Amino acid sequence: MGWTQMATEVVHCGPFITLNRDSVIRPDGSSGTYEHITIDNAVRVVALDDNDQVALVEDHFYLQQRRVLHLPGGGSGGQEPKEAALRELEEETGLVAGSMRPLGVIDPLPAATAATTHLFFATDLRAGTVHRDDTEIGMTVRWWKLSEAIEAVRAGRITEAGSVAALLLAASVPGR
Known part of the structure; x- marks a missing residue:
């Protein structure tokens, strides 16, 4: 029962x-x-350039009272996950992805209703326009080698659930 x-x-x-x-x-x-x-459902995006570098964003989070390094992403706002991922990537980093592939889906908060996070792998990046909201004013973009970002996950320096899962999944994408 x-x-x-x-x-x-x-x-x-x-x-x-x-x-x-x-x-x-x-x-x-x-x-x-x-x-x-x-x-709201959420998205996280592993945006990888031609030099095997991933775009990470760093921002001050109110509840953590510290800057948090994580992948671009956020709430879906009622959009389909892929469209939300494309929107969030451009809003936070100013990048537009020519290719956006799903990596997987996680439920980071089992005690939450409709809290699914869709994970994506973006390539063929080109410049777009940053459109951050008021909560993202101090956000900065950092470029790290994918291998360094995965090591940061293992060392506990990248801890946000969607970012951890997406980075670990991205490591196994064939022919990145």
Whole structure:
């Protein structure tokens, strides 16, 4: 027997997340509550140039209270994942990808509803236009060899879940 949802209460609804509290019957038959968030699907992009360098972005994140190095990406905003990946890549880095291939999909937050992150591999890069939003004002772009970025994952210097998964998957792309 699995979980049974009896009722849902919206505790908070904001522009980026909704907090829900469900009344549930647990797998063992007891009743209780289960809190979860609903967030937009997300994308992360491994943008690789002809010199095997990957575009990383670094930005100050409020909750971490530090600068975080990660791959370009963000919420899908209701777009199809590939279109969102193309948009986020250009918005954050000013790069346009001539080729955008899926790398995989992860569920980084099992306690979140609709929090799937689609991972992409972008090549054939050309200059576009940066369009960062107000939360990305201090964002900078860094170019690292893909092998160095993977080592940074292993050393714990790149820790954002979508970036970790995408970089490790990109290492096995044949003929990059």
